[in-house]
Amino acid sequence: xxxxxxxxxxxxGGPKAVEEPLGAYxxxxxxxxxxxxxxxxxxxxxxxxxxxNKLVIAPGILSGTxxxxxxxxxxxCKSPLTGGIKEANAGGQxxxxxxxxxxxxxxxxxxxxxxxxxxxxxxxxxxxISEANDLKMLGNYDTVEKIKEQHGEKVAxxxxxxxxxxxxxxxxxxxxxxxxxxxxxxxxxxxxxxMGSKGVKVIVLDDSGMKMRxxxxxxKFKAATKEFVEGLRKNPTTGEGLPxxxxxxxTNVINEAGGYPTxxxxxGRFDGASKISGETQxxxxxARGGLATHGCHRGCVIRCSGIFNxxxxxxxxxxxxxxxxxxxxxxxxxxDLDSIALMDRLDDDFGLDTIEMGATIGxxxxxxxxxxxxxEAAINLVKEVGKGTPLGRILGNGAAVTGKVFGVERxxxxxxxxxxxxxxxxxxxIGVTYATTTMGADHTAGYAVASNIMGVGGSVxxxxxxxxxxxxxxxxxxxxxxxxxxxxLFIAFAILDQPETFQALMDIFGGFLGKDFTADxxxxxxxxxxxxxRAFNKAAGLTAADDRLxxxxxxxxxxxxxxxxxxxxxxxxxxxxx
Amino acid sequence: MGENGESMAKGRAESxxxxxxxxxxxxxxxxxxxxxxxxxxxxxxxxxRELTLRSFLKESLGMQDDYIEGRIQTLLLDGRPVDDxxxxxxxxxxxxxxxxxxxxxxxxxxxxxxxxxxxxxxxxHRETEEKDASAGGDVLVKLFNLVAREKGPALLxxxxxIPRSDAAEFFSAQPQMFWEACRRILWNGAPADRxxxxxxxxxxxxxxxxxxxx
Numbered sequence: 001x002x003x004x005x006x007x008x009x010x011x012x013g014g015p016k017a018v019e020e021p022l023g024a025y026x027x028x029x030x031x032x033x034x035x036x037x038x039x040x041x042x043x044x045x046x047x048x049x050x051x052x053n054k055l056v057i058a059p060g061i062l063s064g065t066x067x068x069x070x071x072x073x074x075x076x077c078k079s080p081l082t083g084g085i086k087e088a089n090a091g092g093q094x095x096x097x098x099x100x101x102x103x104x105x106x107x108x109x110x111x112x113x114x115x116x117x118x119x120x121x122x123x124x125x126x127x128x129i130s131e132a133n134d135l136k137m138l139g140n141y142d143t144v145e146k147i148k149e150q151h152g153e154k155v156a157x158x159x160x161x162x163x164x165x166x167x168x169x170x171x172x173x174x175x176x177x178x179x180x181x182x183x184x185x186x187x188x189x190x191x192x193x194x195m196g197s198k199g200v201k202v203i204v205l206d207d208s209g210m211k212m213r214x215x216x217x218x219x220k221f222k223a224a225t226k227e228f229v230e231g232l233r234k235n236p237t238t239g240e241g242l243p244x245x246x247x248x249x250x251t252n253v254i255n256e257a258g259g260y261p262t263x264x265x266x267x268g269r270f271d272g273a274s275k276i277s278g279e280t281q282x283x284x285x286x287a288r289g290g291l292a293t294h295g296c297h298r299g300c301v302i303r304c305s306g307i308f309n310x311x312x313x314x315x316x317x318x319x320x321x322x323x324x325x326x327x328x329x330x331x332x333x334x335x336d337l338d339s340i341a342l343m344d345r346l347d348d349d350f351g352l353d354t355i356e357m358g359a360t361i362g363x364x365x366x367x368x369x370x371x372x373x374x375x376e377a378a379i380n381l382v383k384e385v386g387k388g389t390p391l392g393r394i395l396g397n398g399a400a401v402t403g404k405v406f407g408v409e410r411x412x413x414x415x416x417x418x419x420x421x422x423x424x425x426x427x428x429x430i431g432v433t434y435a436t437t438t439m440g441a442d443h444t445a446g447y448a449v450a451s452n453i454m455g456v457g458g459s460v461x462x463x464x465x466x467x468x469x470x471x472x473x474x475x476x477x478x479x480x481x482x483x484x485x486x487x488x489l490f491i492a493f494a495i496l497d498q499p500e501t502f503q504a505l506m507d508i509f510g511g512f513l514g515k516d517f518t519a520d521x522x523x524x525x526x527x528x529x530x531x532x533x534r535a536f537n538k539a540a541g542l543t544a545a546d547d548r549l550x551x552x553x554x555x556x557x558x559x560x561x562x563x564x565x566x567x568x569x570x571x572x573x574x575x576x577x578x
Numbered sequence: 579m580g581e582n583g584e585s586m587a588k589g590r591a592e593s594x595x596x597x598x599x600x601x602x603x604x605x606x607x608x609x610x611x612x613x614x615x616x617x618x619x620x621x622x623x624x625x626x627r628e629l630t631l632r633s634f635l636k637e638s639l640g641m642q643d644d645y646i647e648g649r650i651q652t653l654l655l656d657g658r659p660v661d662d663x664x665x666x667x668x669x670x671x672x673x674x675x676x677x678x679x680x681x682x683x684x685x686x687x688x689x690x691x692x693x694x695x696x697x698x699x700x701x702x703h704r705e706t707e708e709k710d711a712s713a714g715g716d717v718l719v720k721l722f723n724l725v726a727r728e729k730g731p732a733l734l735x736x737x738x739x740i741p742r743s744d745a746a747e748f749f750s751a752q753p754q755m756f757w758e759a760c761r762r763i764l765w766n767g768a769p770a771d772r773x774x775x776x777x778x779x780x781x782x783x784x785x786x787x788x789x790x791x792x
Contacts, residue, residue: 236649236679236724245723250682252618252722256675257688258657258701269657274618279723283612304681322682422684429697430683447683467696475683490681496693560657563700 001029001059001104001213005127007120009198010051010110015118017127022104029061031087032484032529033105034076038085039532044539048080048190049167049197051111057098057158057173057203058106060486064099064213067221067508068229070486071095071297073158073175079189081169081356081398082415082440084537084546087483088191091296092175092184093156095486098122100210112199117165121151123206135201137162139349139386140174140182143202151204153180159202161351164192166388168396169416170356171196174348177296183318184296187353188442189417190398216514224507231501232301237493242304243293247322248278250421255330258560259426261419262330263372264362265412267559268423272335276325281337282306289313302490308341317345320354323443326421327358332365333372343382350386352396357382359418360399367406410556415440415546424549425558425565432472432567436547436575438533446475447482447489469571473578481526485509527578534576544573600737600786601745601775604762607791612756614730615748616787617721620673621738626714631660634668635676639719639729650725652677652688658703661691665705670715678724734789742785746778761792 004025007017022028028036034056046052055077062070073095079086098106101122112118119132135143140161147157156176163171171192174182186192215221233239241249251273254260258268274280282292290307296318306319320328320341328334328343347354361378364370369391370377384392394405399418403411412419417440424431433446482489487505495502502519509517537546553565623638631653635641641650646663653660654675660666668674679685687694695702721729749772763770778785 236651237681237685240724241679242681244727247681249680249723250684252720253652253654253675253677253680253688254684256654256657256720256722257659257684257698259684259698274615277618277722279618279726280615283615287612426701427684427687427698428700429687429694443683468699471694471697493679493681493685496686561701566700 001064001099001102003102004105004107005103005122006107006109007127007129008110009108009112009118009200015112015129017129025104027061028484029063029104030058030072030074030089030484030486031076031480032061032525033058034074034087035085035529035532035536037105037107038076038078039536042078044078044536045541046078048078048083048194053078053194053197055108055191055194055198056105058104059095059099061484062508062512063095063486065215065512066212066299067225067512068232068299068301069488069491071299072483072486072488073098073186074483075173075186075191077191077194078540079191079440080167080193081190082417084415084440084540084542085438085533086189086191087439088173088186088188089483090173090175090184090186091300091488092177093297094158094175094205096297096299097156097205097207099213100207101205106203108195108198108200111197116199117201118199120200120203121206122203124209132201137165140351141349144176144180144182147202147204148180151206154206154208156205157182157202158205159351160192160195160200161349162386162388163351163396164196165201166393166396167193167196168352168385168393169193169401170353170360170396170398172351172353174351177318178298181318183348185348185351185353187355189440192351215512217511219511220507221511224504224511227504228501228508229301231494231498231504232491235494235497235501238302238490242302242490245278245282245292246304246306246319248281248320248325250322251277251325251330252279254422257426258558259423260326260330261412261421261423263333264331264366264410265419265423266410268426269560270330270333270335273330275335276329276337276340278322281308281319281325284337285309285319292319294319300488302488304490311338317341317348320344323421324354324358327355328361328378331358331362331421332378334375334378336375339375339379343379346379346382346386350382352385355420356398356418357385357395359412360395360402363399363403363408363411364395364406366410367402367408369406410552411550413441414549415542417441423558425553425563426561428565428567429468429471431549431553431565432468432572432575433476435549435572436472437476438530438537444489445479446472447479447492468567469574473575476530476575477523477526479526480529481522484525484529530576547572598739598742598783598785599766600788602764602788602790603760604790604792606759606761609756609759610731610734610789610791611727613734613787613789614726616738616740616744617726617730617733619740619744620718620720621740622716622784623719624714624716625668628670628714629668631655631663631666631668631674634674634717635663638717641729649678649728650676651679651690653690655703658701659688659690659695659698660703661695662705663690666703667705668717670717673718673720675720675722676725677722680723731791734787737786737788739784740787742778742783745785745787746776749775749778
């Protein structure tokens with residue numbers, strides 16, 4: 001990865017591609033790369049859908065190597081949903097292929113002069129940009145089928161569906177998986193709308209003839225990778241729980257703990273939870289000839305995904321994630337897995353963030369557009385978005401816009417972005433992250449990375465009163481570093497529990513870079529990412545008032561534990577003081 | 579299940595079999611996991627006295643210390659995460675849920691005595707000083723994910739008390755292939771068929787469900 005590809009979509013005479021050396025961006029990857037370019041080059045006050053915004057696509061630092069789990073790709077820009085900086089990342093094949101092609105980043109710049117839609121094809125021979133108006137308003141699935149006809153089935157695609165073309169703030173960028181299905185999405189913050197504003201329907205990546213990226217110290221790298229994989233396999237979460245049930249294994253337990261947002265965050269328990277749990281989902285998938293254990297990209301050893309078939313045994317969608325099952329399920333009072341899976345399929349096809357769409361439908365139900373529990377009505381609302389009707393345009397711009405249009409107070413967003421599947425009143429530490437992350441409400445912004453083992457922030461007593469803020473801060477730092485690496489966040493559990501596996505991860509970095517890489521280096525990387533993002537958001541006009549949960553979380557007690565969010569504003573303002 | 583656990587399970591069956599009935603199924607082994615959902619929804623365990631959580635797990639569910647320490651990572655007593663199994667007490671009317679290790683930040687946060695437990699401080703279980711050694715009674719137990727998979731077959735073979743409405747809903751939803759894989763159905767010791775099981779809801783209450791895989 002020794003070059004950056006910049007494509008000016010508004011160039012005189014049509015889109016123009018230029019390759020540049022890395023320069024000041026040397027050594028960066030993933031979120032560190034996207035946030036560095038956006039913070040350096042995008043005017044913070046620009047319109048997110050205008051010519052001055054840039055869409056940055058970057059594989060992780062370790063992507064394209066033989067390091068297991070290194071297949072995450074980051075997509076960054078100024079967000080049309082939050083008005084701040086955005087990094088959304090996804091699995092699938094794209095990160096590995098783009099990295100092997102040698103690109104540390106692809107940057108889409110400028111704005112097309114008309115409504116022509118383009119396809120960008122990248123292989124070892126270079127870049128070809130061609131008109132693709134035949135793909136207009138196609139869903140991601142049909143788009144990928146067309147690409148298969150043109151380029152075969154060994155390429156990887158990044159594409160947008162109709163939602164991205166209509167520049168909706170809930171629009172995602174889809175990445176194809178191992179079966180070349182558009183099931184892995186950089187979902188959050190409307191990155192698909194920015195790709196749509198650049199007039200790019202699909203980027204096709206072909207790494208034929210390219211080799212794996214080589215480490216500087218092959219022996220150290222190989223030994224560390226072996227140790228790392230063994231650590232993942234022996235850990236009960238990464239080696240047993242996730243492969244068996246996927247992320248949806250969380251449903252039953254979070255529901256039992258009273259932290260499962262139900263009926264648009266009115267209560268913390270859903271009576272129908274067991275019907276849509278990971279356990280039930282896995283049984284259903286297996287019984288229908290699907291798969292309960294499946295990877296989303298080559299090189300994945302956790303394999304937390306699966307294949308969800310319909311009642312007739314035909315492929316419907318990939319295994320819906322916990323957040324999707326929650327957003328379209330319990331959050332809307334829906335306890336039917338088939339309906340939820342269908343909405344997952346529609347979201348993937350239209351190119352929509354499943355969290356944002358489920359939360360938006362919850363707000364729409366609160367507004368009276370449908371009844372809680374009415375699966376058919378919910379499905380029809382998603383279809384409205386795909387069709388781009390006036391109602392669909394409102395819904396496709398997310399929960400905040402929908403709440404404003406229909407006069408709803410209970411709108412669970414921070415910085416305009418919908419909260420994920422964990423009620424911050426039950427788990428207040430997550431509320432701190434929701435409120436303060438640079439990204440808008442985001443559960444992956446402060447993941448359970450081994451901040452304790454890394455010693456991020458020094459030695460923290462997790463039980464002292466200020467523990468919530470310090471834990472959230474340290475998790476956000478550690479997560480930013482993981483997001484730069486290209487590693488899947490689910491490695492967190494093995495490195496959280498097993499110091500030797502954490503050391504193996506450091507040695508993978510060290511072996512690849514040919515120098516010692518320590519926990520301090522990891523921490524410094526995470527801090528530098530967050531500092532750039534905070535500075536961009538401040539310049540974009542975001543203030544401490546944006547680092548808050550909606551007021552009703554402090555006033556409405558959440559059953560069954562009847563708790564409100566109690567972390568004081570003054571403490572929230574200390575998260576980024578390091 | 580240990581000796582105490584076996585006698586407890588037998589006691590439950592005897593106390594419930596009169597008004598509730600015993601449904602015994604012999605099914606093809608591949609069907610057994612389908613019945614784990616009853617363990618997730620909850621089954622009733624009767625105790626004759628108040629116990630610490632550790633004692634309850636050992637005596638009533640037959641679990642060993644290494645399983646309690648190693649496999650069970652999250653314990654929820656009346657929906658509240660427990661950090662100390664030797665201090666928390668299981669009382670009449672309680673609901674206890676057990677889970678193996680889980681992903682996500684919540685997976686780490688809900689763990690017993692985990693590093694991130696402060697983040698869910700507002701809902702954590704806090705034991706009172708009140709003790710009533712004679713206060714036995716029914717406890718609703720829920721087993722999730724790998725705990726259900728590992729402990730489920732033995733529990734189902736010995737029998738678990740579940741609401742009839744749950745059973746009827748389950749049997750009503752099963753396709754023909756399910757019934758073809760049921761080798762023997764006995765209701766209170768007498769042969770029964772699909773229609774008998776679908777009619778269960780009208781009778782209310784609960785039943786002892788026994789499932790044997792062959």
